[in-house]
Amino acid sequence: xxxxxxxxxxxxxxxxxxxxxxxxxxxxxxxxxxxxxxxxxxxxxxxxxxxxxxxxxxxxxxxxxxxxxxxxxxxxxxxxxxxxxxxxxxxxxxxxxxxxxxxxxxx
Amino acid sequence: xxxxxxxxxxxxxxxxxxxxxxxxxxxxxxxxxxxxxxxxxxxxxxxxxxxxxxxxxxxxxxxxxxxxxxxxxxxxxxxxxxxxxxxxxxxxxxxxxxxxxxxxxxxxxxxxxxxxxxxxxxxxxxxxxxxxxxxxxxxxxxxxxxxxxxxxxxxxxxxxxxxxxxxxxxxxxxxxxxxxxxxxxxxxxxxxxxxxxxxxxxxxxxxxxxxxxxxxxxxxxxxxxxxxxxxxxxxxxxxxxxxxxxxxxxxxxxxxxxxxxxxxxxxxxxxxxxxxxxxxxxxxxxxxxxxxxxxxxxxxxxxxxxxxxxxxxxxxxxxxxxxxxxxxxxxxxxxxxxxxxxxxxxxxxxxxxxxxxxxxxxxxxxxxxxxxxxxxxxxxxxxxxxxxxxxxxxxxxxxxxxxxxxxxxxxxx
Numbered sequence: 281x282x283x284x285x286x287x288x289x290x291x292x293x294x295x296x297x298x299x300x301x302x303x304x305x306x307x308x309x310x311x312x313x314x315x316x317x318x319x320x321x322x323x324x325x326x327x328x329x330x331x332x333x334x335x336x337x338x339x340x341x342x343x344x345x346x347x348x349x350x351x352x353x354x355x356x357x358x359x360x361x362x363x364x365x366x367x368x369x370x371x372x373x374x375x376x377x378x379x380x381x382x383x384x385x386x387x
Numbered sequence: 388x389x390x391x392x393x394x395x396x397x398x399x400x401x402x403x404x405x406x407x408x409x410x411x412x413x414x415x416x417x418x419x420x421x422x423x424x425x426x427x428x429x430x431x432x433x434x435x436x437x438x439x440x441x442x443x444x445x446x447x448x449x450x451x452x453x454x455x456x457x458x459x460x461x462x463x464x465x466x467x468x469x470x471x472x473x474x475x476x477x478x479x480x481x482x483x484x485x486x487x488x489x490x491x492x493x494x495x496x497x498x499x500x501x502x503x504x505x506x507x508x509x510x511x512x513x514x515x516x517x518x519x520x521x522x523x524x525x526x527x528x529x530x531x532x533x534x535x536x537x538x539x540x541x542x543x544x545x546x547x548x549x550x551x552x553x554x555x556x557x558x559x560x561x562x563x564x565x566x567x568x569x570x571x572x573x574x575x576x577x578x579x580x581x582x583x584x585x586x587x588x589x590x591x592x593x594x595x596x597x598x599x600x601x602x603x604x605x606x607x608x609x610x611x612x613x614x615x616x617x618x619x620x621x622x623x624x625x626x627x628x629x630x631x632x633x634x635x636x637x638x639x640x641x642x643x644x645x646x647x648x649x650x651x652x653x654x655x656x657x658x659x660x661x662x663x664x665x666x667x668x669x670x671x672x673x674x675x676x677x678x679x680x681x682x683x684x685x686x687x688x689x690x691x692x693x694x695x696x697x698x699x700x701x702x703x704x705x706x707x708x709x710x711x712x713x714x715x716x717x718x719x720x721x722x723x724x725x726x727x728x729x730x731x732x733x734x735x736x737x738x739x740x741x742x743x744x745x746x747x748x749x750x751x752x753x754x755x756x757x758x759x760x761x762x763x764x765x766x767x768x769x770x771x772x773x774x775x776x777x778x779x780x781x782x783x784x785x786x787x788x789x790x791x792x793x794x795x796x797x798x799x800x
Contacts, residue, residue, distance in 0.1 A: 281553050362555040363505060385552045 281385060282317060282359055283366045285373065288380040289353035295378035302376045310358065315369060317357035325351045353379065357386075396442045397433055404447040405430075405521030406607065408454055410493035413556055419500075419546045421458050423518060429454035494519070495558050495611045498604075502571040503554045510545045511574050517542055519607075520600050530581065530597055568612065572621050572681065575605050579625050583632075584785050592636050592787025598629055616668055620682030623664035627688035630657035641794065642787035646697040658692050665689040683712045702731040719748045723758055735765040753782035757792060769799045 289295055310316040325344040332339045344351065356373070360366040366383050374381045405426065412422035429450045443449040501514040513531070516522045522530075528538035548554065559567045582597025605622045612618050634652040637643050668682045678686070687708045694700040709725035723745055730738035739762045742755070749755035760775035776796035783789045 362553040362557075363503075364555050364557070364559070367505065383552075387551070 281361060281366075282357055283363075284384045284386060285356040285358055285366070285370060286352055286382040286384070287321075287354040287356075287373075287377055288350050288382060290380075291349050291351065299377055306373065306376050310356075310369070315358045315360055315365075317359050319354070319356040321354040322352060350380075390438055393438045393442060396446070397430070397437060400433070400442075400446040400450070401430060401521060402603070404450055406494045406497060406519045407447060408450050409518055409521075410497040411451055412454055412458055413497060413500075414493050415455065416458055416462070417556070419518065419549055421461060423546075425454040425458035425461060426450070428457040432457075492558070492611050494607065496556050498571055498608065498611075499558055499567060500549065500554060500556050502567070502574050503549070504567070504570055505552065505554055506545055506548065508573070508577070510541055511570070512577055513538060513541055514545045515574050515604070516578065516600065520604060522600070526596075530594065532586070568608075568615060568617065571608065572605075572617060575601050575608070576621060576625075576681075578604070579628075583628060584788070586784035592640060592642060592785055593632055595632070598625070598632070601625060602629060616671055616676060617679040617681050619664050619668055620679060620685045623661045623668070623685035624681050624688060626657045626661035626664070627685060627692050630654040630661065630692065636787050639790070640787055641790035642785070644791065645691065650695060650697075653692065661685065661692070662689055678711075680712060680716050683708055683715070687712075700731070702728055706732055719745045720752070720754075723749060723752075723755055727758060730762060730765070735762040738762055739766065751782065753779045753784070753788070755779075756782065757788075760792075760795070764795070764799060772796075773799050 307316065307319060310319075328344040330341045330343070330345045332341070354377075358366060358369060360369065363383070363385070370381045370383045408426045408429065409422050412425055413419055416422060416425075432453055433446075433450065437443075498515065498519055501518050502511045506514065509531075513527050516527045516530070517524065524539045524542060525535050527542075528535040531538070533541075558564070579598055579601035582594040582599075582601060585591060585594045585597075602622070602625050605618070605625055608615075609618050609622050630653050631645075631648060633654070634648040634650070635643055665682075665685050668678060668685070672678050672682075687705055690701050690705050690708070706725070706728040709721070709728055712721050713725060723742060726738045726741040729741060739759070742759055742762060745755060756775045756779035760772050760779055763769075763772035763775055773796055776792055776799075780789055780792045780796065783792060
């Protein structure tokens with residue numbers, strides 16, 4: 281079972297910035313324990329472009345599709361046998377990243 | 388056996404076997420929907436057949452077998468179209484046994500699945516009442532004053548989440564058990580309280596079917612987790628509260644406060660059982676096991692129910708228990724209840740000073756204003772007391788409580 285694990289940051293109350301070494305160590309563990317599929321941090325929402333080509337002509341607009349205080353700062357894809365395993369890892373991840381984490385299963 | 392006997396037998400078997408049948412089917416088929424619908428079909432078949440054929444010697448086994456067949460029929464029916472037959476067979480044929488958790492009981496797994504922390508609290512309550520308690524969706528909707536369609540959707544969405552997100556059908560590992568039991572007990576306590584102090588205009592002040600169901604489910608947990616002190620504590624708390632039920636509401640539907648209750652009307656059997664459980668926990672506490680909040684609340688109720696007359700109430704012991712509770716749970720509601728004991732020991736003036744400090748956090752809570760009103764009344768500050776009663780009446784959601792508060796207010800000069 282695969283889970284999308286989203287790291288949620290907060291513009292008005294951002295998490296700490298010194299997390300990379302701890303996250304790297306956590307990633308090593310995810311790999312060693314067979315949970316790792318993919319991970320990546322995302323550039324600021326200001327770098328996003330939304331493309332809409334449903335109307336015949338592609339419209340490009342600057343910025344994220346939704347403006348909000350909270351935003352997606354990075355993602356993991358984990359392999360886990362069930363939600364309990366994923367949630368346990370997510371609890372650790374939240375502490376390590378100093379950010380909120382959303383866990384969502386792939387179909 | 389006549390029809391009435393058969394109907395009673397079916398009701399009894401439904402109470403005793405529903406959770407076991409659903410839990411067994413969930414393990415076998417790995418799907419709450421299949422399990423629940425097959426169990427419901429099996430009970431419907433029993434209602435049809437038993438009056439003619441008689442109640443089978445082992446009704447639980449009969450239901451499990453019948454429900455199992457119904458479930459297989461259903462899976463076959465559903466899978467014929469997209470030819471997933473093989474996959475379905477895998478589910479019920481050679482499914483490797485799940486690793487055994489701390490306690491291996493299907494019903495316990497079912498309870499922990501329904502009370503999973505990834506589900507919203509209200510959803511946990513609804514799902515537990517449906518899957519473990521066997522209440523129908525209309526019954527649950529009625530109990531929580533929601534539309535049937537909304538309650539049905541809530542339960543359907545929860546089952547879909549359990550399936551899609553893979554919430555495991557499992558008793559949590561030993562190290563996670565205490566934290567997860569707390570959630571289960573919170574669900575049961577919520578069900579009990581909704582029955583005990585039912586909300587909503589036009590609702591009976593006490594919903595006995597809900598308090599009874601909460602007690603029944605807590606007894607089940609107690610049988611499954613006999614060594615858990617908080618389970619014993621919650622059961623004792625419910626029993627000692629339930630024991631006062633008939634004395635708690637007057638003939639005209641008004642709530643009767645503890646000090647005005649007819650103590651002869653209390654249920655002696657329930658009190659004896661509750662006291663036994665509290666003594667069991669006191670012995671454990673003496674041996675060095677720190678009691679949790681339900682155990683302390685049960686002990687407070689044990690002190691109340693030990694007094695034959697309200698004047699014999701051992702308030703200093705009650706205050707000592709509240710002091711212990713405050714250390715464990717420094718919530719303003721506990722502080723408010725503690726103040727009531729303080730009023731008995733040190734007088735209403737001291738208690739009022741404590742209560743007034745809670746104004747900011749409890750301003751929207753009816754019991755805060757009711758307590759203040761009572762203390763102000765005892766201090767002879769009638770005008771302020773009346774204003775506090777007015778506010779309490781405005782906020783109270785229970786019809787019996789509103790009637791009680793109105794009478795107390797109208798008695799003021």
